[in-house]
Amino acid sequence: MPTQTEVGNPSWNAAQPCARADGLWKSWPFQVGPWNVDSLTGRAGEVVEALSDRKVAVACIQETRWKGSSCKLYGAKGQRYKLLWMRGEERSDGIGVFVREKWMDSVVSVERQSKRVLILRMALDDGLLNVLTVYAPHSGKVEEEKESFWNEMFHLVSCIPQNEMAVSW
Numbered sequence: 075m076p077t078q079t080e081v082g083n084p085s086w087n088a089a090q091p092c093a094r095a096d097g098l099w100k101s102w103p104f105q106v107g108p109w110n111v112d113s114l115t116g117r118a119g120e121v122v123e124a125l126s127d128r129k130v131a132v133a134c135i136q137e138t139r140w141k142g143s144s145c146k147l148y149g150a151k152g153q154r155y156k157l158l159w160m161r162g163e164e165r166s167d168g169i170g171v172f173v174r175e176k177w178m179d180s181v182v183s184v185e186r187q188s189k190r191v192l193i194l195r196m197a198l199d200d201g202l203l204n205v206l207t208v209y210a211p212h213s214g215k216v217e218e219e220k221e222s223f224w225n226e227m228f229h230l231v232s233c234i235p236q237n238e239m240a241v242s243w
Contacts, residue, residue, distance in 0.1 A: 107243065110135075143186070190223060202238040202239065
């Protein structure tokens with residue numbers, strides 16, 4: 075059994091089964107999912123409409139291809155989504171997350187960990203939920219970049235306290 079000081083220790087957490095999610099999927103009050111949009115330019119409204127139709131509460135977006143980092147509301151009142159995005163270094167990069175209007179007040183923080191990882195934290199009845207939006211290096215990237223990315227992911231996930239939930243897309 076871990077002591078309080080061991081919670082968040084990557085070497086201990088990585089060896090544990092993912093028991094945190096057992097049974098939670100059925101009891102979660104919303105849906106979380108990924109979408110590689112291959113550019114949001116001129117398509118944000120279309121994406122929001124599809125998310126609304128499918129009743130998705132949080133959507134992790136890859137390849138936004140937008141400049142800068144900011145947030146913006148999209149959609150009609152009652153069906154709005156807030157998009158929070160961060161641009162990567164290359165034109166094909168960029169990650170973001172759409173959060174349904176109903177869940178906006180549950181957002182505790184949004185942190186960019188790197189050009190490929192954004193963490194959205196939400197306070198839910200069951201505790202804190204960490205939603206990791208990731209854009210993994212594709213096959214055309216050098217092995218060092220891929221290795222660095224997976225090491226970063228291992229570290230980030232293994233440092234999430236055991237009493238918090240996590241999903242990654």
